[in-house]
Amino acid sequence: MFLSTPQRRRRLAAALLLLGAAIPLTACGQQRVAAGAPSTSAGASPRIRPTPPGPGASPYVEPGAHDGAPHHNENNAGRQPREMSPTSEQEAQREAHRIEPVLKRLWKQGKWDPKSVRSALLALGYEEQRTGSKGEQLGGTLDVRGMEPRFSGDHYVTAEGARIGLRVHKDACVTAFVQKTNYQVQVNGPYLESGCFEPPFAH
Numbered sequence: 001m002f003l004s005t006p007q008r009r010r011r012l013a014a015a016l017l018l019l020g021a022a023i024p025l026t027a028c029g030q031q032r033v034a035a036g037a038p039s040t041s042a043g044a045s046p047r048i049r050p051t052p053p054g055p056g057a058s059p060y061v062e063p064g065a066h067d068g069a070p071h072h073n074e075n076n077a078g079r080q081p082r083e084m085s086p087t088s089e090q091e092a093q094r095e096a097h098r099i100e101p102v103l104k105r106l107w108k109q110g111k112w113d114p115k116s117v118r119s120a121l122l123a124l125g126y127e128e129q130r131t132g133s134k135g136e137q138l139g140g141t142l143d144v145r146g147m148e149p150r151f152s153g154d155h156y157v158t159a160e161g162a163r164i165g166l167r168v169h170k171d172a173c174v175t176a177f178v179q180k181t182n183y184q185v186q187v188n189g190p191y192l193e194s195g196c197f198e199p200p201f202a203h
Contacts, residue, residue, distance in 0.1 A: 082189035088172035092187040095166060096174045098124060100185045103164075103178045112178045117162040118144040126166065141167045147179060148200050165196030 084092065102120050106112060111120075121142055122128060129140035143165040149156040161179030168174060168187075173196035176185040190196055 080191075082171060082192070084172045084187070084189045085169075088169040089187060092168040092172040092174050095168050096176075096185045096187050099164070099166070099174060099176060103176060103183045103185060107178050107183045110180075112161045112180065112183075114144050114146050114162040117164065117178060118142070121164065121166075129167070143167075143196065145197070147177070163197065167196055 099121065102124065103117070106117060106120055111117070118128065121144065126142040127140040129143045130138040132138050145163045145165075147159045147161045147163060149158045159179055161177060164174070164176040164178075166174040166176075167190070171189055172187065173190050174185065174187055175196050175198070177183060188196075191199060193199060
């Protein structure tokens with residue numbers, strides 16, 4: 001159909017008007033690229049500026065912290081074992097190799113109570129750790145205890161079994177456990193407040 005020049009101009013003006021109104025609408029919902037970010041090639045994701053924290057959210061996130069929780073590392077410092085020197089770690093590994101077959105035998109025999117475990121390890125020549133009335137160390141390196149209570153469901157339960165802590169050097173321990181389901185032996189540095197045993201919870 002043939003259109004006169006005035007009709008073509010009116011249609012062109014109407015089309016431009018509609019196009020001008022549509023551009024702002026299509027921009028809604030697009031990702032905003034951070035200022036100064038390099039342009040992205042096809043298939044690459046743009047760098048997005050981090051969203052500022054909402055009301056009540058902490059602006060501080062500790063680097064390397066679990067789940068980014070503020071002060072996580074500081075609050076859990078007591079749960080981090082100290083570093084072992086290479087020599088101390090080697091000597092602790094040697095003691096772990098002595099203990100492991102004993103715990104394996106006890107586990108197969110179904111003897112994982114602290115009394116049986118302590119007796120078997122003292123037979124290796126270790127001396128039981130002794131402490132004074134104020135908690136001071138009076139000698140010995142072996143500490144055998146019952147299992148730590150664990151929260152299960154709506155109450156605490158204590159599994160049958162024994163935990164072992166052997167202080168090899170000031171900076172090195174052998175820690176182990178034996179219970180009905182399994183046993184384990186490992187080496188680690190001592191904990192700030194609880195010696196060879198990992199504390200059950202942090203302050």
